[in-house]
Amino acid sequence: MKAPLPARRWLTAGALAAVGLGGLVGVVLAAQAKPGGPSEPPPVPVQVVRAQTQDVPHVFEAVGTVESLQSVVVRTQVDGILTQVAFREGDMVRARQLLATIDDRALRAALEAAEAQLARDEAQLRLAELNLGRYRTLLDRNAIARQSVDQQSAEVDQVRATVRLDRANLEAARVNLSYTRILSPVTGRAGIRRVDPGNLVRTADADGLVSITQVNPISVIFSAPQQVLGAIRETAGHHQGGFVEVVDREAGVVLRHGRITAFDNGIDAANGTSRVRAQFLNADERLIPGAFVAVRVRTGQSNGATTVPAAAVRPGLEGQYVYVVREGAAQRSTVEVAYADDRIAAISKGVAPGDLVVTDGYSRLKPGAKVTTRPAPATSQAASAAAGMGG
16 A cells, blocks of 8 residues: 655655765764874974073162262351352352352451450450569568469469450351351252342251252162172172173163172161162263162173073973974973073073074973974074173
């Protein structure tokens, strides 16, 4: 008996679907059965540089503040009218150079009065001494009582004391008169004057007349952590102040060479650092008091060290490591770093001179990964070597 027409159509469609599914499964199984298997990941592009052998200076870097060795605010020591300003703003002035004068008429009168008082009392002293001599002669002849001689001797002592007081007053008057001529206490650069001639100046004025700042030589104050303070002290002791440089980091040039002259007498408990002063010649005044500068201090040297750019050294759970490229594959190598700064690292173990180390592209690497290499920029390693201190 024949099946109805709709049922036959459904049977035919089911058979065709089964055949199609079977064909698809066969194609997939055939693809998996191919000898090549799944394709390998593409090589990772990396930037590499060869490890070198060179002498590496150990350098400590810090930010310092330029400070004058001597900076004074010139103030008047007597009250009076400012009659003259004898300098120009911004001038270089010498020690003991006249800066300003104050009306001295009252003080000259006081000086003359002190001189007159001294002259009068000295005359009285001479008279008292002559009388004492006469009294002693009369005493030898028993013509007067000893009491009269003692009284005259006491009067002489009293007048002598008065004369000493007069001489002290006279010296004070001379000193006060000298204060009307204001002299520079140091050699340095004059600032902007703070008062004009014709004004009344007083000893209590806080701003003073002008500031004088020594600019050559000049110093730089910087803070050093206690971990490197010992090395800096040792270098300063062995090399007559050590090797210190002030650097223009933007231009990449050394502005000044100097030496360490002083260490602070303690370590700041808040941050574990101590202040250090270095001194520099500054004839062209490129170092300006108050400016912030980059300071480099040489603390030692690794001779014949194996070096790589600092960017090649990576931190890890088992210590620092680098990727070394051998036969087209990246191999992870644990290293020991003898010294490193932000440009160069001296490797004591884990890398040999001539090894190709990865400096860029390591974020996609894993041990054994295939790589394609391209050399680092020509200045990379050279800049690392040159970044240490010269001399």
